Amino acid sequence: MYFKTILVALLLCGACSTSSPVPQSKEQPEKRNTTNFITVPMNDPLLPYQKYLYESGIVKAWQLSTGNRQLKIAIIDGEVRQHSDLQLLQTKLYSLDAPSDHATPIAGIIGATQNNGLGMAGITQCQLLSYVAQTKLDPKLGDFLLSAVTRSFYQAATDGAQIINCSFGVHQDLPEIRAAVDYVIQRGVTVVASASNDGKDWKTYPAAYPTVIGVGGSYEGKRADWSNYGEWVTVYAPGQGLLTETPEGTTLISGTSASAPIVTGTVALMLSVNPKLKSMKIKKIIQQTSKTGQLDSYQAVLKAR
Numbered sequence: 001m002y003f004k005t006i007l008v009a010l011l012l013c014g015a016c017s018t019s020s021p022v023p024q025s026k027e028q029p030e031k032r033n034t035t036n037f038i039t040v041p042m043n044d045p046l047l048p049y050q051k052y053l054y055e056s057g058i059v060k061a062w063q064l065s066t067g068n069r070q071l072k073i074a075i076i077d078g079e080v081r082q083h084s085d086l087q088l089l090q091t092k093l094y095s096l097d098a099p100s101d102h103a104t105p106i107a108g109i110i111g112a113t114q115n116n117g118l119g120m121a122g123i124t125q126c127q128l129l130s131y132v133a134q135t136k137l138d139p140k141l142g143d144f145l146l147s148a149v150t151r152s153f154y155q156a157a158t159d160g161a162q163i164i165n166c167s168f169g170v171h172q173d174l175p176e177i178r179a180a181v182d183y184v185i186q187r188g189v190t191v192v193a194s195a196s197n198d199g200k201d202w203k204t205y206p207a208a209y210p211t212v213i214g215v216g217g218s219y220e221g222k223r224a225d226w227s228n229y230g231e232w233v234t235v236y237a238p239g240q241g242l243l244t245e246t247p248e249g250t251t252l253i254s255g256t257s258a259s260a261p262i263v264t265g266t267v268a269l270m271l272s273v274n275p276k277l278k279s280m281k282i283k284k285i286i287q288q289t290s291k292t293g294q295l296d297s298y299q300a301v302l303k304a305r
Contacts, residue, residue: 040066042114044121046250052109052238055221056262057298058123061269064301066114067125068272073110073264074156074164076149077103078134083247085112085119089127092155094148098134105244105253106167109261110268112245119245123265124272129161134168144168146176153180157187162271165264166193167257169204177206185211190271190279192264194256201230208232213283215263217256218294227256235286237262237295266297270304277304 040062053059072089078098082088086108107130112122131152133144149168156164164184170177181191193207195216207214217227217239224239239259241252267282277285282304289299 042121043117044112044115044119045117046120046243046245049243050120052242052262053121053123055238056266056294057296057300058262058265058269060298061266061301064298064305065269065272067123067268068275069125070127071124071163071268071271072127072129072159072161073124073268074129074131074152074159074161075103075107075110076131076133076152076156076164076166077106077168079132080104080107080128080130081247083245085116085245086122087113087128088130090159091130091132092152093132094151095132095135095145097136098132099136101246102134102167102257103130103132104246105251106165106257106261108244108246109242109258110165110265119250120243123262124268126268129156129159131156146174150176150180153177153184157184157189161189163264163267164189164191165261166191166206167260169194169196169207171196171202171204173203173205173208178209181206181209181212185279188278190267190282192260192267194260195228195233197226197255198228199226200228202228203230203232204228211279211283213263213267213279213286215256215260216293217254217259221294223293227259233293234283235263235290235295236293262297263295266295266300269297269301273301273305 079100080103081100111126111128112120114121133148133152191212195207196204206212213234216233216236217224218236219240237259240254242258285303289296
């Protein structure tokens with residue numbers, strides 16, 4: 001365990017987009033005609049506006065599974081705030097001054113309650129675990145405490161998490177983070193991490209570790225110009241103007257921080273149809289089923305069976 005108090009500027013990948021193609025404040029969610037898409041009954045009123053669920057093949061993947069209510073997904077981030085459409089199994093605070101405007105929308109993309117007549121539809125049924133490691137010390141960078149991040153990894157594995165979502169990254173291969181990632185991978189956990197938003201072939205960790213599913217951002221079916229890229233990126237997923245929720249209402253988020261939870265949700269659907277899948281097999285399937293590098297959730301879940 002690493003309990004020393006070291007502050008590391010881990011880039012908050014959803015908040016540091018450098019050249020977003022459409023200003024988030026100006027983009028409006030596009031309503032989809034769901035008649036030709038929805039084959040599994042869902043009555044969440046915001047579903048037609050969740051464009052990314054259609055683009056990534058999630059809605060079609062629901063024909064195969066809508067998730068497993070017993071599967072545990074850990075979110076290492078800021079504070080996830082519960083609301084009427086989002087429930088948490090547990091929260092563990094390793095930072096006492098964490099913001100919630102980053103973590104809560106990410107949690108909604110993954111696991112907002114499906115088919116309850118409220119708000120949006122999360123990608124998967126699951127149990128969400130929140131590990132609070134972010135601090136408000138420097139909101140521009142979204143700094144995380146290194147000791148809190150590493151402790152969160154170890155605790156998530158102890159708590160039985162099968163997937164860990166990391167919508168953050170650092171451009172240094174820190175031995176503390178590498179050791180924590182190795183620890184959870186060896187215990188059967190799949191780690192999904194965002195690639196960051198510098199618009200460069202600039203490795204970000206933990207996304208760039210070979211054992212991690214590194215997620216870049218896409219826009220209208222192509223890599224977004226603000227997304228990092230390179231052979232180390234596993235797959236690209238929608239990351240521009242994604243509709244999600246906070247306790248105050250709906251919001252739009254952009255960046256690879258928003259892309260990562262789409263892949264996390266896809267991994268959860270894959271494990272729901274085949275609980276025996278190992279992390280490296282999951283990563284291989286996602287790569288094999290992607291279309292020109294873009295996530296195809298339906299094909300990934302289909303191949304996972």
